[in-house]
Amino acid sequence: MSYRIDCLQYANWSEKIFRQMREGGVDAVHVTVAYHETFRETVLNLEAWNRWFELYPDLIVKGQLASDIDVAKDKGKTAVFFGFQNPSPIEDDIGLVEILHTLGARFMQLSYNNQSLLATGCYEAEDPGLTRMGRQVIREMNRVGLVIDMSHSADRSTIEAADLSQRPITITHANPHCWQPALRNKRDEVIRAVTQNGGIMGFSLYPHHLMNKSDCTLESFCDMIADTVAKFGVEHFGIGSDLCQDQPDSIVEWMRVGRWSKDIDYGEGSANAPGFPAMPDWFRDNRDFGNIETGLRAKGFSDAEIAGLLGDNWYRFFQSNFTPQTA
Amino acid sequence: MSYRIDCLQYANWSEKIFRQMREGGVDAVHVTVAYHETFRETVLNLEAWNRWFELYPDLIVKGQLASDIDVAKDKGKTAVFFGFQNPSPIEDDIGLVEILHTLGARFMQLSYNNQSLLATGCYEAEDPGLTRMGRQVIREMNRVGLVIDMSHSADRSTIEAADLSQRPITITHANPHCWQPALRNKRDEVIRAVTQNGGIMGFSLYPHHLMNKSDCTLESFCDMIADTVAKFGVEHFGIGSDLCQDQPDSIVEWMRVGRWSKDIDYGEGSANAPGFPAMPDWFRDNRDFGNIETGLRAKGFSDAEIAGLLGDNWYRFFQSNFTPQTA
Numbered sequence: 328m329s330y331r332i333d334c335l336q337y338a339n340w341s342e343k344i345f346r347q348m349r350e351g352g353v354d355a356v357h358v359t360v361a362y363h364e365t366f367r368e369t370v371l372n373l374e375a376w377n378r379w380f381e382l383y384p385d386l387i388v389k390g391q392l393a394s395d396i397d398v399a400k401d402k403g404k405t406a407v408f409f410g411f412q413n414p415s416p417i418e419d420d421i422g423l424v425e426i427l428h429t430l431g432a433r434f435m436q437l438s439y440n441n442q443s444l445l446a447t448g449c450y451e452a453e454d455p456g457l458t459r460m461g462r463q464v465i466r467e468m469n470r471v472g473l474v475i476d477m478s479h480s481a482d483r484s485t486i487e488a489a490d491l492s493q494r495p496i497t498i499t500h501a502n503p504h505c506w507q508p509a510l511r512n513k514r515d516e517v518i519r520a521v522t523q524n525g526g527i528m529g530f531s532l533y534p535h536h537l538m539n540k541s542d543c544t545l546e547s548f549c550d551m552i553a554d555t556v557a558k559f560g561v562e563h564f565g566i567g568s569d570l571c572q573d574q575p576d577s578i579v580e581w582m583r584v585g586r587w588s589k590d591i592d593y594g595e596g597s598a599n600a601p602g603f604p605a606m607p608d609w610f611r612d613n614r615d616f617g618n619i620e621t622g623l624r625a626k627g628f629s630d631a632e633i634a635g636l637l638g639d640n641w642y643r644f645f646q647s648n649f650t651p652q653t654a
Numbered sequence: 655m656s657y658r659i660d661c662l663q664y665a666n667w668s669e670k671i672f673r674q675m676r677e678g679g680v681d682a683v684h685v686t687v688a689y690h691e692t693f694r695e696t697v698l699n700l701e702a703w704n705r706w707f708e709l710y711p712d713l714i715v716k717g718q719l720a721s722d723i724d725v726a727k728d729k730g731k732t733a734v735f736f737g738f739q740n741p742s743p744i745e746d747d748i749g750l751v752e753i754l755h756t757l758g759a760r761f762m763q764l765s766y767n768n769q770s771l772l773a774t775g776c777y778e779a780e781d782p783g784l785t786r787m788g789r790q791v792i793r794e795m796n797r798v799g800l801v802i803d804m805s806h807s808a809d810r811s812t813i814e815a816a817d818l819s820q821r822p823i824t825i826t827h828a829n830p831h832c833w834q835p836a837l838r839n840k841r842d843e844v845i846r847a848v849t850q851n852g853g854i855m856g857f858s859l860y861p862h863h864l865m866n867k868s869d870c871t872l873e874s875f876c877d878m879i880a881d882t883v884a885k886f887g888v889e890h891f892g893i894g895s896d897l898c899q900d901q902p903d904s905i906v907e908w909m910r911v912g913r914w915s916k917d918i919d920y921g922e923g924s925a926n927a928p929g930f931p932a933m934p935d936w937f938r939d940n941r942d943f944g945n946i947e948t949g950l951r952a953k954g955f956s957d958a959e960i961a962g963l964l965g966d967n968w969y970r971f972f973q974s975n976f977t978p979q980t981a
Contacts, residue, residue: 363746415746419690420913442771442785444914455780458769460914467916586747587771587787589794 330354330396330638331616332645334529335410335478335500335567339574340379344613345386348405351613354638355396355645357434357499357567361411363585366423369416373430376407391431393645408645410434410499412479412582414445414464421460421467428471433649434499435468436476437461437488440594441587446477446484449510450594454481457488469493472650477521478567479511486520494648495525500567502531506551507538509595515558522563527644529567530555534604535595536569545609549622552636561632565641566619572612576602657681657723657965658943659972661856662737662805662827662894666901667706671940672713675732678940681965682723682972684761684826684894688738690912693750696743700757703734718758720972735972737761737826739806739909741772741791748787748794755798760976761826762795763803764788764815767921768914773804773811776837777921781808784815796820799977804848805894806838813847821975822852827894829858833878834865836922842885849890854971856894857882861931862922863896872936876949879963888959892968893946899939903929 331352337359338344348356360372380389388399390406399406409431416432417423427435437446437457445461447454457465465488468475475496477485489496498521504512518528530552537543538551556564571578579602583594593601609618616637623633658679664686665671675683687699707716715726717733726733736758743759744750754762764773764784772788774781784792792815795802802823804812816823825848831839845855857879864870865878883891898905906929910921920928936945943964950960 365745418692418745418913419742421916422913441787442769444769444771447782451782451786453782455774455778455782459778459919460768463915463917586745586749588790589748590790592786 328397328400329634330400330642332396332638332641333357333566333568333570333613333616334497334527334641335359335531336570336572337412337574338570338572339578341573342383342386344572345379345383345405347613349386349403351616353405353613353616354400355390355406355408355641357408357410359412360409360432361413361416362439362582363413363415363587366416366418366420366427369411369427370430373409376409380407389431391433392649393642396642396645408433410436410474410476412436412476413439414443417464419444419460421464424464424467424473425471428473432473433645434474434476434497436478437464437480438484439479440583446488447481449479449481451481454483456483457491461488462491465492470652472648472652474648482514482517485513485517489520489524489526492524494652495527495644496521497526497644498528498567500529500531500533500569502536502551503555506554507536509536511595512536518555518559522559527563527565527640529565529641531567531569532606532610533569533571534606537607541605541607543607545607545618545622546625548607548619549626552623553626553628556632556636561635562640564636566616566637568610570606570612571603574603579603655724655727656961657727657969659723659965659968660684660893660895660897660940660943661824661854661968662686662858663897663899664739664901665897665899666905668900669710669713671899672706672710672732674940676713676730678943680732680940680943681727682717682733682735682968684735684737686739687736687759688743689740689766689909690742690914693743693745693747693754696738696754697757700736703736707734716758718760719976720969723969723972735760737763737801737803739763739803740766741770744791746771746787748791751791751794751800752798755800759800760972761801761803761824763805764791764807765811766806767910773815774808776806776808778808781810783810784818788815789818792819797979799975799979801975809841809844812840812844816847816851816853819851821979822854822971823848824853824971825855827856827858827860827896829863829878830882833881834863836863838922839863845882845886849886854890854892854967856892856968858894858896859933859937860896860898861933864934868932868934870934872934872945872949873952875934876946876953879950880953880955883959883963888962889967891963893943893964895937897933897939898930901930906930
């Protein structure tokens with residue numbers, strides 16, 4: 328059995344997109360349910376997902392365990408797993424880690440661009456590593472089975488999290504810094520710390536993370552994958568497309584500025600290009616996962632390697648990391 | 655006119671304590687209304703104060719401007735000014751700075767022992783200085799007239815706040831580290847940064863901040879004041895007693911651990927001495943401010959210096975820092 332799993336999307340969800348996931352053969356997707364939301368606001372977003380599950384039972388189903396993907400695949404649906412890009416849903420309360428896991432959360436970033444109560448974000452000037460609360464929360468996330476995601480965290484915090492965590496951690500959506508030197512892309516020592524401890528990184532299709540951005544070619548993307556897996560091992564990688572389909576520019580502003588600044592912060596954009604950049608023409612949306620498969624095959628990857636990169640590696644990771652820690 | 659002002663207390667408030675403030679001649683007090691409270695929880699604490707003001711109109715009155723102290727003094731009451739020991743009441747929302755100032759907040763610490771969204775606390779292993787959000791929030795606090803308090807912040811964050819802020823900042827309650835090397839006490843370079851920018855530090859009576867703790871003598875305390883004001887200027891100091899009268903040990907645990915850890919953190923205490931230490935016998939509570947005056951007089955301070963230290967310095971600070979910034 329081989330799976331197609333996208334380990335990060337934040338679309339403006341609609342029946343159209345749920346149908347496109349089926350067209351693209353996406354068996355499971357990790358969706359963002361919070362950027363800067365408080366606990367209560369996050370619960371509102373979970374309520375919205377409950378309504379979508381109720382409205383589109385033939386297309387989507389809530390995912391909590393890896394085995395939910397098998398059930399979904401068998402019935403031609405997409406299993407939807409929840410995650411947070413910031414620890415804002417737990418506010419200052421370590422007890423909310425278990426509560427949110429019970430509600431379905433499976434991934435949580437320890438910081439999003441800025442300093443959080445737990446760890447430093449990739450846009451801060453300096454990174455002193457994990458905070459006192461961060462060390463406590465990592466232990467609690469390990470215990471309940473909430474996966475640490477360091478996609479938007481700074482380097483030292485990420486390496487410390489990979490080393491301190493008793494379970495493997497992730498970078499659900501990013502690319503190597505040596506290929507495209509965005510602040511958000513990851514240096515080799517960061518990728519090494521995550522992968523050598525059993526973790527997985529998802530390759531991103533977000534144009535600011537691609538060489539030549541929206542003009543990036545499929546061949547360049549697959550070359551980057553070949554170079555990266557040669558260094559760190561193919562079993563440690565997957566896809567985390569960072570697809571933000573149909574979102575208005577107001578959403579990219581919410582992601583970047585939240586409520587923390589009265590000034591606009593353009594993140595990886597600029598005053599001249601404040602919105603979402605155009606996706607590359609070979610990956611417009613969920614229907615185009617087949618193009619990545621074609622590109623990898625042209626690069627000479629084996630069937631097993633392609634299956635691993637497109638979903639099986641994430642599947643195995645889901646199998647061992649979403650349930651409570653065994654003594 | 656000379657004033658007696660205590661710039662930090664967190665008592666288990668009662669009619670008894672309000673009457674003791676009158677006995678001690680305390681014209682104004684800065685009270686803590688939040689340690690780890692969210693915005694909504696902070697509002698509940700403000701509601702409790704509104705009930706006390708309604709119940710004890712002959713003893714206490716809400717303070718918003720320095721001139722409220724004159725009205726209070728004239729009628730034999732204590733003016734009560736609100737402050738936060740952590741930025742938790744503004745959560746992640748810069749817009750709450752102005753809202754909370756309107757509700758009466760006049761001081762806010764940028765961090766409390768731990769890393770916050772704004773600055774580093776004094777118990778973290780490293781201090782990278784102000785965060786991106788911290789820099790935005792300082793500007794907003796300056797604009798509306800919410801005073802920055804760095805009593806529980808780490809050194810570099812404090813120095814950066816003193817330098818970045820366009821208005822003077824405070825350390826409402828602490829003593830020099832060279833006198834009693836508690837993590838929370840302040841090194842000379844920190845005191846210098848705050849005072850050279852027009853700020854004020856309040857001397858603390860909290861036993862962990864005193865040489866020989868609960869056994870500290872009045873003479874030693876006044877010697878320390880004499881040494882400190884000789885270095886930095888008498889006009890930059892006052893009293894911030896940190897009196898936590900009648901609080902149960904559960905409250906010191908809330909202050910130290912909040913909701914951020916499942917383990918107990920003893921702060922400046924220890925497993926053998928987890929609760930509040932006994933106050934020195936010459937400063938049991940609000941009735942004993944006269945003892946400090948006696949001690950300072952014995953040390954040779956002039957009437958004007960004593961008046962400044964016991965309240966007039968804080969009064970002048972209140973006069974220029976609680977109202978919006980003028981262009």
